[in-house]
Amino acid sequence: MRRRSRSTFGVVAMGKRLVLIVAVVVTLLPLVWIVSASFSAQASLFAAPLFPHEPTFAHYIKLVEDTKFLRWVLNSLIVCGGGAVLSLMLTTSMGYAYARLRFRGRTLGLLGLFLLQMIPSSIMIMAMYYLLMGLGLLNTFGGLILVYAGMNIPFSAWLLKGFFDSIPTELEEAAFIDGATRAQAMVRIILPLALPMMAAVFLFNIIAFYNDYAIASIVLTGVDNYTVGLGLRFFQSATGADWALFSAGAIAGALPLVIIFYSMQRFLSGGLVSGAVKG
């Protein structure tokens, strides 16, 4: 009996399967709704049947031709990608220094990072607004990229420092004996080993930036400069809640992040766990 219950189609596995299937249905139901709405012929939202009788691409075509949607997607990719790359460069070098170098103010710096990590960026939006205005960066992508790159530094630097701590110093020491400088040893030996963690940090950041509404809403003004999140919200009210068009926009707007996410997700759980243990 016990043996039979622990096979692929035994009681235990079937019970777990049932839990998972219920969870999948609950998770996907809202998505099925909007996917079907985006292909449905009626623009008059909610009454649409779950599986449209005559699927149409009309809303997607309208999205591209009549709205600035593609521009918003491009804007999002520029600011989020730019912010994530810049942030990764800053925090990799920082994390490495905190893990490997001993210098005055190191402990204080680490403590500072820990404290700064607790400041939610959304509580400083007014001050950021004035600061960017002073720097002449208001309503520029450069300004938003700078804010994004700066706002998650403590979290990313901690994760990366924790990971660098776990790499044996002997690896670089061998390189130093062969005459390498620290920068060479770091780039040639340590960076390749740290790539999975760097990928995880990059992914965390790009998700956070793509999901930002508060900061983008005060930095960027003007329809041409909107990110996807800003644009679709604006556009839902401006077009009198065209549900089908909005659904098409939500799906197409989510696509870039979904693609990035699924192509990089194998780095996530490793990043989470090792970062958590060390950080």
Add this chain to the structure above:
Amino acid sequence: MRTDSSPHSRTAGARRSAVPSAPRPGARRTAQDSRAWPWIAPGIVAMLITTILPALLTVLVSFTNLSIGRRDDWVVVGVDNYARVLTGADAGKFFGVLGWTLSYALIVTLVSVTVGLLLAVALNDPLVKERAFYRSLLILPWALPSVLTAVVWASLLNGSFGPVNQLLATVGVDAIPWLTDPGWARVSAILVSVWMSFPFMMTACLGALQTIPQEVLEAARIDGASAPVVLWRIIVPLLASAVKPLLIAAFAMQMNNFGVIFLLTGGGPAIDATGIPGATDILVTYLYKIAFVGADQNYGLASAVSVLVFFLVGGVTALGAWALGTTKQEVR
């Protein structure tokens, strides 16, 4: 992740005291300092501009009466803004929002970690052969941008013609005022936030679970432990050290979950004539409204609330970390 797979590891045995990384307390401090600066300075400059200076500016503004109508004739008012929020006219509003913020963050964190853990346990069973398939579907809410899914949920939960209520109508349930009744709006905010955040917890738990050898779980079962006992006595304690820091981070994240609240309910529905705060406003959306939405756009007051939020989030996070750290020592 494994460093021993590196081609360099064979040469790694050699260890010399002359290598630059060896920490030598006191000796050649200045040389070390100058070597460290190029590595950390760019990041510090970026934080200076985007975090440290705005934080200081926020503190300064919190002692003034700066607002949209007083851009040029603002004056320093000392701790008036703090007094107004903590003991004065706005104390009731502030503590009401604070209470809801804490309960919202706590409930969402606990429910999503519970759901995430149970799903992770199911996904960790090698007998479920097609588990990778379920996992890649269950992770979807994490992959989708919450700035979009929050707006989608707002439409789905629409009281009069939203699909959720239509579905409930087919099984004979009356329309639920998901977003227009204060109580239900809070329930909606929690449900939608859990929907968005359980995949993160599931992934974290699964990552940690995979470090527990299957033999350990198998051995417990052979010794006659039931599934709940295995979960509670073996899996939870072994997972605790890896997952606890994430709980703290998730709790702090939920306390500042601006996008979801703002885009789902807009902080509403209104519970008084001003509408600020609404029933689902958390501290960060409350202060955003004080600064950018209300009639007087009071930057000074919003800054004071910001400073208080910082100490509250910091304090609660530190307290939680300390409390969980203590229990960790008891477990080991």
